[in-house]
Amino acid sequence: MALVLSPDETMIAETAGGLFARHAPVSAFRALRDSEDPLAWDRDLLRLLAESGLIAPNVPESGGGLGLGVIAAGVIAEQSGHVLAAVPLLASAMAGSLIAGAASEEQKARLIPAVVSGESVIALALDEAPRHWPDHLECVAEKHGGEWRLSGSKTAVIEGFGADGWLVSARAGSAIAVFLVSKDAAGLEVERFAAVDSRNYARLRLKGTPGERLGQADASAAIAATLDLGRALLAAELLGISDEALSRTVAYLKERKQFGRLIGSFQALQHRAARLYGRLEIARGTVIAALRAIDEQAADATWLASLAKSVTTRLARELLAEAVQMHGGIGVTDAYDIGFFVKRGQCAGDLLGDDHFHTERLARDHWQL
């Protein structure tokens, strides 16, 4: 597995980067935020990306997707980080993966085309605790007549407000299963969660809410694989966010003058910037290694996904704090864009497990604690 992009993969990155630059610059995100649109994502952008095959390109051809690999979804996520594109990329990629991994053939044929075409947004409702503890699962599904009904509550539902459906994990007897809950289901409360990054999140309350079970088998493995996919994609996005924040900071060091000289000529600042550049280079390898390993269904895919998420989360947190500090006063104003990267970086770092979670997970797995 080569840790460099192929020409085809580079082309996907360039296509996505070009689309984002034209249709979703950071100013578009700012305008969207200021509009207070509760959906908080750009409908036109979703359609445009879907037309270019950039929504959930990871879904295998056997599942009705484009089969471009997780690497494709990863390079798109990285590009989205550069502009903070507000569009349900992550929910769609994860939904595509979970449906392909857990659903019946009939369900795949019905659901996947709607996801990859951007026609439906389906979000994953897995977490129940404020911190990401994937084994904490209290939501239950019980069969009433021929119908499954779900009870419990979900939080941290990424891109889940105003979605067309949710994939909800629940205990079904001794199995863990995933249920598709549609937006007009009875006994469903969807609450919008206004996070610091002004993106779209929801919390769900389910009170005997009907759901359609995906497939028949236990879905634990499919959920775990989808979580690893999501972690690798967030790591890729964090790479894009960090890269962009560093470029903007370095550009600022080259234009801001104090004491009669450019502040970028001060060695104290140069070395801090150089260290961040180095760590970004190191982090890049972990992300591409994780994306490749998932594509190749390698035995170490889980381990690499945790490694990438842990490394990029720690890097982004420290790099973004430095970015603000080196911008000085304007770094803490809302008028300046650097703060948007700080906010998104915090959220992307936290979702699906931060560095504390993943470092601990690596340690436990490694020493079988």
Added chain:
Amino acid sequence: MPESDSDLDSFRAEVRTWLEENCPPGARNVLQSADNSFWGGRNPEYPNADRKLWFERMAARGWTVPTWPKEYGGGGLAPAQARVLAEEMDRIKATSPLQSLGIMMLGPALLKFATEAQKREQITKIARGEIRWAQGYSEPGAGSDLASLSTRAEDMGDHFLVNGQKVWTTYGHKCDMIFTLVRTNPDAPKQQGISFLLIDMASPGVEARPIRQLSGNTNFSETFFTDVRVPKANLIGELNRGWDVAKYLLTFERTTMGGSGSGRSDESLEAAALRLLGRDGLAREPRLRQDLAEVLTDSWALRIANRRLMDQVNAKRAPPFTPSVLKVFATELELRRTRALMALGGFDHLDAAGSPAYKWLDAPTNCIAGGSNEIQLNILSKRALELPEV
């Protein structure tokens, strides 16, 4: 050159068979350290008889330097084939047949800058391990500011006359020859008056005095040159253009140092943690465990970064500044790793004669050598980020 997958597969099969037959047991499963390595030279010291056999067999195939051209004693392998060889050696835990500053640093510079006659003479000897090479760059007054060096080489018509002092000469007291930076034009701006000169350490007037480090090891020497006569044929590249050779060579030094610290050359930290503390100990000390986990995380990331650099080199897309990045990251990580090992062993590892203590005490060396990490950060600031000069 075989490039297709099937050619590579058959090459792999051939290599595997050859290694199985030719790598003796005493050359396998060797924990690699400077003391455990075979360094070649005029008075070779083989760690054991198997290592001698192993070295001779590998040198006969040119596999001490797999990618160097055959006409200079190399293996003539394509990068992909060299990778296969490395993987197959790794598979049977075969030790490196020959460690050498000639291989890591001088050889690549000679391939680029030397004349045909110099290449035939010197590169062949490096490949066969006949000469143990030292590096003569730093001086007492020229550390980070290397270009301010003052060791002089005067043109005496048929030879150079060298006077001055070098310091931090790696194993200078054990080496046969030294590649040096010498001032050949004291009137030119500092980088433009320097030449790259090879000096035989057996020449009259050369003296190497070992330096004792914090650990008690003596990996370096001070090297003194008093009226040393050096043949003109030992000048590499053009007169007064030695700085170009020096910079090129330093990239290889950084790459080598960037490859260290990823835990390959030693018992892994995770294995040491289990051996010394066990699962109970790790569970009892969550704070220590977290520290270890962070070091481990970074060492895995570094290993991947080195693999990525190899892939980038093979794809001819290697970013020029990655060696500086890896040098800083790897050497600082090695410092953290050796500190973590100190913590793991508690009182036992405070033993002055123990390997954990001297590895910890030696670890700062590489943060300083090869262009101190601050110099690497300067390079990254100025060249990679193009931040302004004062």
